Amino acid sequence: MPERVMIVGCWDKKIKEELFQSRMEELASLVYTSGGEVVGTVTQSRPHPDARTYIGIGKVEEVKRAIHACDADAVVFNDELTPAQVRNLDKEIGIKVIDRTQLILDIFAQRAQTREGKIQVELAQLMYLLPRLAGQGQVLSRLGGGIGTRGPGETKLETDRRHIQRRMDDLKQQLADIESHRESYRKERRKHHVVQFALVGYTNAGKSTMLNKLSGSDTFQEDLLFATLDPLTRQITLPSGYPALVTDTVGFIQDLPTTLIAAFRSTLEEVKEADILLHVVDASHPEVRAQMETVEALLKELEVDHLPVITIYNKMDMVEDPLLLPTDKEPSLRISLLEEKDIYRLLERMEQVLKDQMTYYAVSVPIADGKAIADIQQYTMVMHEKMAKTTERYEIEGYVLKEHPVHGTISKYKMNS
Known part of the structure; x- marks a missing residue:
């Protein structure tokens, strides 16, 4: 039976209300993806979060009443909470308190399939936990208590900072060994001058479905956030018969935790090796522009914003007003992956952009x-x-x-x- 979850958000009026509501809907999707069920929502408008409890003591009382009314098992906050805020909220609310970052880490822990993915997730979780060690037993066990209780667990977090630091050093060394093997594969690709496209985009934009359609493979695809975590590379054939590789990557999200970006940097290096990026956009999403800007900002952070990009507006079959889509992205293509003719149009556009290089x-x-x-x-x-x-x-x-x-x-x- 799924855990019953109350979600809480704080709206700073400097951002548009529509964007705040979109973030709350995204938080609900994250809860669903992690295996929880949203049974209530509490929001507050204030110029900045309360330093002690994030939402202020009056709002905490409202949250407590709402929890009692809907019999919630956990509360998820739509921000990264400070260690002090977590301790105070734990004490005041009396049920499990989780922040947005921990929830995303929780989902990554579910999604990781390969050894590399599991190592990266554990490293990100420990990086998140380390500054939150304040001597309290409940803080040490927090990562054993996410939705579904995934994570390194108390057995690996049982002592102190030194233990965690040693574990992090060991994980970093394992990642370095894996990265060295990955680099040898990259050298082989470079040696044979194999062309590589990389799929990038906001989570749940349709990248895995696109990889399947282009390559005829059968990778995992589901209408969930972060359905793909480990990078997948498949060979495709362009209309002229020219072979190329397409790599799927982890989906981006607003305010992706810095611990995740750091831990997954070796995986994201695959994007740097690409000749051309395919920016897959969910054209039907109400916050399509904000999602595109999030992806573009992360590509800049990864220092790959100089690469050629084809912007692919996906899910056009669900778009009510195509005129609202950005028109300044060229080359671009509007498609529905449900249409076979659109897959061929995409391959033709990929070939044309490659020919230009x-x-x-x-x-x-x-x-x-x-x-x-x-x-x-x-x-x-x-x-x-x-x-x-x-x-x-x-x-x-x-x-x-x-x-x-x-x-x-x-x-x-x-x-x-």
Whole structure:
């Protein structure tokens, strides 16, 4: 039976009310994703959170009455609480108090499937916990008490800062070893000049569904926040027959906890290796602009905002007024992943943007030089080819990556313009 959860938010009037309501709806979605059930909502408008209890003692009394009325098991606050606020709220409210950051960490703990993902989540949880150690037993056990009680648990948090610091150092070393293996794979990709697209976007925008549609694979996809945590890479074929890789990445979210960004930096490095980013946008979401800005800010933080980006407005079948969508993002594409023709349109746009990063060539190769013909066909994007029987030569036109070794062969047989 799901835990009954009361959600609480504090609205600073410097932000639009619609954005605040969107954040509260997002918090409810996070609770649902973690396995809880929202049974009540309490909000407060104030210029800044109360230092002692986040919402002020009068509002705390209102929360206590609401908890009693709806028989809630836990309270989730739509912000990251300070250690003092957590202690005071624990004392005043008397049931489990969780903040937004811990809730997101809780979801990541559920979603992690690979060894790397599990290590990253535990490291993020410990980074969150360390500054909150204040000597109280209840604080030490907080990560054992999220919704569904996932997390490192009390057995790994049983003593003091030194124990936690040692564990963090050990996890960082394990991540460094995994990162070194990942880097060797990246070197192989770079050595063979494999083109890579990376799917980025707000959580639940449809990235995993897009990866499945593009590659024909069957990765996990569900209408939940953070359905994909571990990065997945699949091979696809563009309309010309040119092969490429597409990597799915963890979804972004407003105010993504800094501990998560730090712990998942090695995973997010996959984005840095991409040639082109595919920014997947839920075009039907009421806060589409705010979500896009969140993603763009995180890409800037990751120092990948210089890469070419195709903005893909997904879920167009659910959009009531397409005129409200941003028009300043080019290249862009409006699609519904439910339409097969839209998948092909997406592949065509990906190929066109890739061609813009490549160099056009036209060659005439003697039929006798089979290796040169094979290399050009394998390593370039062939657009036209024909065999001229009268000259016994193979004429090929296409596009090639600017620094690919096959340029040597192309130069040898380049046609006069």
